[in-house]
Amino acid sequence: MTTLFANAKLVDPVTDSTTEGWLLAQEGRIAATGTGAPPKAPAGSTVIDCTGACLAPxxxxxxxxxxxxxxxxxxxxxxxxxxxxxxxxxxxxxxxxxxxxxxxxxxxxxxxxxxxxxxxxxxxxxxxxxxxxxxxxxxxxxxxxxxxxxxxxxxxxxxxxxxxxxxxxxxxxxxxxxxxxxxxxxxxxxxxxxxxxxxxxxxxxxxxxxxxxxxxxxxxxxxxxxxxxxxxxxxxxxxxxxxxxxxxxxxxxxxxxxxxxxxxxxxxxxxxxxxxxxxxxxxxxxxxxxxxxxxxxxxxxxxxxxxxxxxxxxxxxxxxxxxxxxxxxxxxxxxxxxxxxxxxxxxxxxxxxxxxxxxxxxxxGLDAGTLTLGAPADLVLFDPHAPFVLDRFKLHSKSKNTPFDGARMQGRVRGTWVAGLRVFE
Structure with a gap:
């Protein structure tokens, strides 16, 4: 359960910053973050190349x-x-x-x-x-x-x-x-x-x-x-x-x-x-x-x-x-x-x-919502500029009552992780 996110834009609400860098999730929590080129991935870990997408809590x-x-x-x-x-x-x-x-x-x-x-x-x-x-x-x-x-x-x-x-x-x-x-x-x-x-x-x-x-x-x-x-x-x-x-x-x-x-x-x-x-x-x-x-x-x-x-x-x-x-x-x-x-x-x-x-x-009082060291590796990777037209019938919700049906929107989720485990791709 070790994942290295490389080439990401880290969206940090604590420091109020968006920086190009990397994040290491280990045993369900954030073990390290940094700017620039990522370190060598630990043996047996999964490497996610974010290709410039945003990684946020x-x-x-x-x-x-x-x-x-x-x-x-x-x-x-x-x-x-x-x-x-x-x-x-x-x-x-x-x-x-x-x-x-x-x-x-x-x-x-x-x-x-x-x-x-x-x-x-x-x-x-x-x-x-x-x-x-x-x-x-x-x-x-x-x-x-x-x-x-x-x-x-x-x-x-x-x-x-x-x-x-x-x-x-x-x-x-x-x-x-x-x-x-x-x-x-x-x-x-x-x-x-x-x-x-x-x-x-x-x-x-x-x-x-x-x-x-x-x-x-x-x-x-x-x-x-x-x-x-x-x-x-x-x-x-x-x-x-x-x-x-x-x-x-x-x-x-x-x-x-x-x-x-x-x-x-x-x-x-x-x-x-x-x-x-x-x-x-x-x-x-x-x-x-x-x-x-x-x-x-x-x-x-x-x-x-x-x-x-x-x-x-x-x-x-x-x-x-x-x-x-x-x-x-x-x-x-x-x-x-x-x-x-x-x-x-x-x-x-x-x-x-x-x-x-x-x-x-x-x-x-929940332990969530930040990219600080030791915080749970609850993460979302998204491309804020990816365009799409919303089709309500493609939503996962059982009910489809969205006011955005047919709307042109920007921003697609590329992956979601809960406690370091990927739950959406």
Missing amino acids: GIVDLGVKVGEPGERHKESFKTAGKAAAAGGVTTMVIRPDTLTPIDSPETLEFVMRRGTETTPVHIAAMATLTRSRAGREMSEIGFLKDAGAVAFTDGDHVLTDPRVLARCFTYARSLGALVIGHVQDPGLSGGGCITSGKFATLRGLPGVPPMAERLGLERDLALVEMTGARYHADQITTSVALPALRRAKDAGLDVTAGISIHHLTLNTLDIGDYRTFFKVKPPLRHEEDRLEMVSALREGLIDILCSMHTPQDEESKRLPFEEAAAGAVGLETLLPAALRLFHSGDLTLPALFRAMAMNPAKRL
């Missing part, structure tokens, strides 16, 4: 939905694992919003065992904050954390009772557990399917005002200030929410924020003539908001970039826009879509992998 995708248990017809661990490996994702952090929610140690143990047995990549699991995501009774956070849950969230079921949420925050703080919130005020966002504005009016669709996100975030941050909890906002997508996030960070609160690749590279006009593959939650935003989010990610105000992989079957998407299910697959499209920001000059490669690999691993 494997992506840690925070917020992947897998259909098990309950919705295997949408996505199984087997198909999700293949999609992750093909997309350069070496750790899937799965969401608990399954048909049978992950709200007990037994369900968590089943999910972890099932994922470990059937996927070639690492699995980390989140658990629900309240039982059945109903917002009434706190989950067994202590037992779930002991069983391996890396964070707690009710997903897009926003907890409406601030007293219950405060109790959850207080208990989570006492255990050092991370709480992840979906910052949308349900009173303003309920029933909406598109960001409010002129385009929504022209299409005759019920809108969601951007202020719904700010109200949801302000409430959660106030409770974080009161309880001292560790908190992560799963998706910040509007410019009106950024000042509250900045104030919280400046005040020293233990707060981070994320965004999905769809909100960072698409806007509400992409919906066009009611194209339901572009229906996500929260809805796609105006172009001005998208540009503000790119700037926020570049400066580090937004910390994490993820796919928010949400598989939906054809039957739930082939409906009128207002009735169609929200969500899009993203495990395989996260990297090439993110490279749009690199090719446009908005973000460097180290900045992208800081948001996709290093920061999520650090926030969740």
